[in-house]
Amino acid sequence: MSEKNKAILTGRHFFSGDLACAEGALAAGCRFFGGYPITPATEIAERMARRLPQVGGTYIQMEDEIASIAAVIGASYAGLKAMTATSGPGFSLMQENIGLAVMTEAPCVIVNVMRGGPSTGQPTMAGQQDVMQAKWGSHGDYEIIALTPSTVQEAFDLTIEAFNYAEAYRVPVMIMMDAIVGHMWERVTIPPADQIKIVNRKKPQVPREKYAPFKPDEDLVPPMAVFGDGYHFHATGLTHDEEGRPRTESIKTQQTLVQRLCDKIRKNADKIIQIRETMLDDAEIAVVAYGIEARAAWSAVRKARNAGIKAGLLRLITLWPFPEKQVAEVAKKVKTIVVPEMNYGQLVREVERAAKTTPVTFLSKLGEEPHKPEEILEAIKGGKH
Amino acid sequence: MRLEVRIAGFGGQGIIRAGLIVAMAASLYEDKNAVQTQSYGPESRGGSCRSEVVISDDEIDFPKVTDPDILVVMSQAAYTRYAGTLKSGGTLILDPDMIPQQQTMHDKRIYKVPATKMAEELGKTIIANVIMLGALTSITRIVDAEAMKKAILSNIPKGTEKLNLDAFEKGYEYGKKVLEESNA
Numbered sequence: 001m002s003e004k005n006k007a008i009l010t011g012r013h014f015f016s017g018d019l020a021c022a023e024g025a026l027a028a029g030c031r032f033f034g035g036y037p038i039t040p041a042t043e044i045a046e047r048m049a050r051r052l053p054q055v056g057g058t059y060i061q062m063e064d065e066i067a068s069i070a071a072v073i074g075a076s077y078a079g080l081k082a083m084t085a086t087s088g089p090g091f092s093l094m095q096e097n098i099g100l101a102v103m104t105e106a107p108c109v110i111v112n113v114m115r116g117g118p119s120t121g122q123p124t125m126a127g128q129q130d131v132m133q134a135k136w137g138s139h140g141d142y143e144i145i146a147l148t149p150s151t152v153q154e155a156f157d158l159t160i161e162a163f164n165y166a167e168a169y170r171v172p173v174m175i176m177m178d179a180i181v182g183h184m185w186e187r188v189t190i191p192p193a194d195q196i197k198i199v200n201r202k203k204p205q206v207p208r209e210k211y212a213p214f215k216p217d218e219d220l221v222p223p224m225a226v227f228g229d230g231y232h233f234h235a236t237g238l239t240h241d242e243e244g245r246p247r248t249e250s251i252k253t254q255q256t257l258v259q260r261l262c263d264k265i266r267k268n269a270d271k272i273i274q275i276r277e278t279m280l281d282d283a284e285i286a287v288v289a290y291g292i293e294a295r296a297a298w299s300a301v302r303k304a305r306n307a308g309i310k311a312g313l314l315r316l317i318t319l320w321p322f323p324e325k326q327v328a329e330v331a332k333k334v335k336t337i338v339v340p341e342m343n344y345g346q347l348v349r350e351v352e353r354a355a356k357t358t359p360v361t362f363l364s365k366l367g368e369e370p371h372k373p374e375e376i377l378e379a380i381k382g383g384k385h
Numbered sequence: 386m387r388l389e390v391r392i393a394g395f396g397g398q399g400i401i402r403a404g405l406i407v408a409m410a411a412s413l414y415e416d417k418n419a420v421q422t423q424s425y426g427p428e429s430r431g432g433s434c435r436s437e438v439v440i441s442d443d444e445i446d447f448p449k450v451t452d453p454d455i456l457v458v459m460s461q462a463a464y465t466r467y468a469g470t471l472k473s474g475g476t477l478i479l480d481p482d483m484i485p486q487q488q489t490m491h492d493k494r495i496y497k498v499p500a501t502k503m504a505e506e507l508g509k510t511i512i513a514n515v516i517m518l519g520a521l522t523s524i525t526r527i528v529d530a531e532a533m534k535k536a537i538l539s540n541i542p543k544g545t546e547k548l549n550l551d552a553f554e555k556g557y558e559y560g561k562k563v564l565e566e567s568n569a
Contacts, residue, residue: 014409039427123427184448185405185421187412292448299447368424373447 007055008193015188017155017181018085021111022047023188024159025083027196030109031057032082034071036064036090039123040179041113044085065090069097069110076106077235079226081163085111087179088130089120091137098172099138102261104235105170105214105222107201109162112174113182116367125368126179128291128342134174135320141258143265145272146174146320150294152186158317164199165272169264170221176319178342180292180370204231214257215242220264265321274317275326279305283312285380286334288327288351290316292370293340300376311380319347324354331355338363338379340371386442388527389450392517393435393467394459394483396428399514403457404436406518406536407528411440414532420448433462440527455525457517459483459500476525478517478560496524496563503555512552519556524564530557 007026015023022044025033033048045061052059058075062068068084075082086094091112101108116122117129134146145165149155155177162173202223204211211231216222222242225231234244239254247253265272279301280286289297294315304311314330316323327350331337337355339348340363348362361379365371390407394400401423408421419440426432437450456471457478458464464484471477473492481487481497498520504513515537522533534553541549 012413014405014413124425180422180449183423185408186448187419295447296449302446370449372449372451374451 005193008190008196010190010192013188013190014185015152015156016043016183016185017149017152017177018043018113018183019047020152020156020188021085021159021175021177021182022051023190024156025109025163026051026055026057027156027190027193028081028160028163029198029200030081030083030163031055032072032075032080033057033059033084034062034068034075034082035084035086036062036068038087038090040115040126040182041085041087041090041111043182044111044113065093066097069094069101072108072110073097073101073104073106076101076108077104077227079229081107081167083109083111083163085113087113087115087123088117088127091130091133095133095137098144099140099142100237101172102138102142102144103237105224105261106172107166107170107224108172109159109166110172110174111159112176114176114178122367124179126292126342126370127366128176128178128293129344129346131176131319131343132346134176141262143262144172144174144320145169145265145318146176147274147317148176148290148319149181149317150291150315152181152184153188154317155181156188156190160196160198164197167199167201168221169268170201170224171265174320176291178291208232212242213244214240216260216264220260220267269321270325272318272321273323273326275323276313276315276317277330278313278315280312280314280330280333282310283333284310284335285338286312286314286330286336287338287340287376287380288314288316288330289340290319290347291342293342293365296371296373297340297376299373300380303373303377304380309380316347322350322354324350327351327354328356331358334358336361338376340365340376340379342366342370387445388440388455389453390438390440390455390457390527391435391450391453391467391470392438392457392459393433393463395430395462396425396432396434397430398434398459399511400434400459401425401436402540403514403518404438406533406540407521408438408440409539410528410532410536411438414535415528417442418445420445422448422450433466435463435467455521455527457521459513459517461486478521478524480513480517494567496520496560496567498556498559498563500556503559504552507548507552507555509548512548515549515552516556516559519553519558520560520563521556522553523557523560
């Protein structure tokens with residue numbers, strides 16, 4: 001079997017979300033994993049440690065999560081598609097270098113299999129408590145992309161897409177997968193290689209000496225040479241010009257750079273954002289949910305419809321950039337919105353902001369179990385006019 | 386139709402693997418929809434542990450078990466915690482040697498399978514979960530025995546095939562026997 005065939009296990013499998021995520025990475029062309037094991041993400045590291053050598057890739061177990069993300073940035077600069085996987089405590093340690101990945105525009109994928117926090121919290125129990133951290137965890141103004149799967153098939157599919165976004169926009173992409181989905185087993189179908197859409201970073205079209213590593217094309221994304229291939233290439237976490245030279249006192253450079261780092265995502269938000277609408281056409285009540293909570297919400301909406309209540313589901317696949325326009329459109333159509341989350345009130349704030357005057361009911365769940373469909377159904381009934 | 390199965394015991398009994406095998410058998414070898422979820426504590430051995438399976442002909446929305454139709458318990462703690470969650474008219478399969486304190490429950494079908502003792506007789510305590518899977522298969526028929534065997538074979542280390550299939554057969558026959566006795 002060729003290395004390419006070994007990387008894409010075309011066929012039907014029974015996988016956990018963690019395993020599907022690892023296989024999605026391999027199918028996307030990921031050939032480097034730098035990580036440090038942590039419950040409930042360890043299965044991703046285990047799978048990558050076994051699988052990467054089979055496809056000519058490299059797995060390195062680093063001394064901690066700070067080093068893990070640093071190694072990932074280095075591998076990305078060396079031209080590989082690279083990833084790491086962690087959970088809350090490791091995600092916190094990675095934040096400074098996530099900022100470095102943003103600033104140096106290093107395409108990479110960071111998986112956070114979310115357990116209960118704060119701190120070491122509940123290692124084996126699920127949560128959705130890091131969804132704001134994904135956007136705001138590192139300092140300064142920046143934009144990243146964050147995706148969240150609700151099924152094991154989606155853990156596979158979205159990991160491929162995460163790499164595609166990372167390569168297309170030269171940005172860290174996060175997969176925010178709650179531990180229930182991470183440890184949940186379902187059937188996964190892996191398509192043949194020629195049916196998987198793969199995006200690779202743009203290569204420079206100029207002579208080596210004329211290359212400016214941070215000079216964007218019209219889409220605001222600069223082409224990326226392989227570091228060490230002879231292209232003029234300076235990279236730094238300091239504010240830098242298009243050549244990559246530090247410009248720590250230039251107001252104009254700071255404005256141009258920070259705005260571009262944000263705008264390359266903001267201006268492409270419509271191309272990036274993915275949502276799923278279920279039974280929303282005539283809905284009077286919308287449930288907005290993601291991850292495992294979206295499965296509970298789907299069941300609740302079905303039960304509500306059976307009871308003659310016009311409820312629908314807006315499932316968020318992209319958490320960041322936040323699907324503001326999409327939520328606003330739903331808010332205009334319905335009388336009320338219900339937001340169940342496995343935290344004490346996070347993404348609901350974004351929903352409230354987008355929903356403007358439409359009332360939003362928040363349902364909090366802490367500690368392992370998601371909402372039962374009946375609990376969401378009760379809230380739907382409470383919101384029935 | 387949605388069928389909910391909960392398997393519970395302590396870490397090290399192969400509880401999570403048992404649920405995984407049931408779900409895989411239904412999903413890959415019977416072409417139904419199935420999902421397995423799990424819950425366990427930070428201890429790798431001895432802590433409370435449960436494995437949940439939902440099997441359905443339709444697409445499965447909510448993957449967690451709320452009202453189990455079938456409950457398999459292999460420890461006293463799991464029995465005490467979950468016996469009451471079983472649906473009225475549901476099926477309870479338990480290992481009597483692991484559960485000295487039992488209550489009378491008139492609205493449930495109860496089958497006693499001494500899987501741990503039987504596993505000791507086979508020379509391997511860790512095979513008790515596969516004996517339980519055999520009994521679960523013949524008592525409830527949630528999945529076909531052949532599908533279950535295929536799923537077992539794809540979940541075990543090389544060289545243990547005979548041990549596992551023997552354990553499955555033993556459990557299957559024992560389950561058939563207790564089922565016949567209860568129907569008599």
